[in-house]
Amino acid sequence: MEIDELRSSEQSSGAHLSVLARALIIVGSLLCAAIFFGALFAAFLAYADNQESSSPVQTPPAIESDQFRCDPDVIGEQDGPVVAVYEVNDSALGSLCFGRANPAVIGAWEALEVVAPSPFLEPVVSLAGYDFDGPVDTMAFAGPIDFRGLDFTVALEVDAAVADPEELRLTMMHELAHVFSQDSSQFFADVARDDCETFHNGFGCFAEESYVNLWVTRFWDQAAIDALPDDGSPDQDAGDERCLNDSAFPGSYGASHPEEDFAESFAAFVYGVEMLPDVQPRLDFFAEFPELAEFRSNARKAGLSNLPNNYDDCG
Numbered sequence: 001m002e003i004d005e006l007r008s009s010e011q012s013s014g015a016h017l018s019v020l021a022r023a024l025i026i027v028g029s030l031l032c033a034a035i036f037f038g039a040l041f042a043a044f045l046a047y048a049d050n051q052e053s054s055s056p057v058q059t060p061p062a063i064e065s066d067q068f069r070c071d072p073d074v075i076g077e078q079d080g081p082v083v084a085v086y087e088v089n090d091s092a093l094g095s096l097c098f099g100r101a102n103p104a105v106i107g108a109w110e111a112l113e114v115v116a117p118s119p120f121l122e123p124v125v126s127l128a129g130y131d132f133d134g135p136v137d138t139m140a141f142a143g144p145i146d147f148r149g150l151d152f153t154v155a156l157e158v159d160a161a162v163a164d165p166e167e168l169r170l171t172m173m174h175e176l177a178h179v180f181s182q183d184s185s186q187f188f189a190d191v192a193r194d195d196c197e198t199f200h201n202g203f204g205c206f207a208e209e210s211y212v213n214l215w216v217t218r219f220w221d222q223a224a225i226d227a228l229p230d231d232g233s234p235d236q237d238a239g240d241e242r243c244l245n246d247s248a249f250p251g252s253y254g255a256s257h258p259e260e261d262f263a264e265s266f267a268a269f270v271y272g273v274e275m276l277p278d279v280q281p282r283l284d285f286f287a288e289f290p291e292l293a294e295f296r297s298n299a300r301k302a303g304l305s306n307l308p309n310n311y312d313d314c315g
């Protein structure tokens with residue numbers, strides 16, 4: 001009886017194990033099937049993904065600045081690694097969208113914001129900081145980041161910005177002058193040189209009543225315009241020579257290209273930099289436009305007039 005019980009118990013136990021084993025086999029089979037079909041599905045996805053990524057691009061996609069404004073490759077790594085990029089939305093600094101938070105970049109925006117009327121900041125869609133090892137050639141730069149030429153990024157070298165806050169103010173204002181003088185009301189990026197009846201900078205054509213076209217008409221002679229490089233870049237050798245011979249230029253860099261002349265002069269105007277008397281007509285140009293004169297009055301209100309002259313004198 002005890003044995004039977006034992007046997008029966010063994011049998012019962014054996015029967016229990018057998019059920020468990022069968023259950024395990026069923027579960028195991030299901031698992032195997034799941035793994036098999038899972039692997040098959042994963043392989044299919046990988047294949048589909050591979051097919052998608054390796055398919056040739058027939059036409060360039062429409063470029064929206066939102067896709068690119070935070071991309072360090074688009075902003076340009078050639079001046080040093082990009083360490084921080086902030087979105088700029090409707091003339092206000094937005095959230096960090098690349099890298100790490102950087103007080104120098106935030107400070108550079110505040111330097112602009114305190115002086116520039118808000119509509120002039122609108123074309124800026126991102127603000128970047130880059131970090132260059134060693135002496136800096138370029139403290140800041142600005143450029144369009146879409147093919148339409150409507151949205152701009154401004155970038156600054158973070159160490160140089162911290163080392164010289166006054167130079168940073170002048171440089172940021174110089175860059176903003178490039179931005180607002182090429183916005184959609186001023187400049188047509190898609191007009192070819194042959195179709196341009198005003199000043200063409202190698203990338204597009206300035207509107208007749210644009211600041212830059214009026215500037216070129218007033219301060220640059222045709223021979224100097226004709227001698228500019230076709231690609232729109234400044235010509236520093238020619239600038240050095242012009243500066244040597246003409247004390248009306250705001251330094252040799254300003255003399256290298258009409259748009260550099262405009263941007264250098266504008267920064268000097270805004271911050272009341274004391275310039276040689278022959279530069280005065282250039283400074284007076286900006287005072288003719290109430291919206292540009294507002295920059296200068298904002299700077300005065302903020303106690304930011306008479307910034308030191310770091311320009312090289314011409315003549």
Ligand SMILES: [Zn+2]
Pocket residue numbers: 174175178259260263
């Ligand atoms: Zn410039």
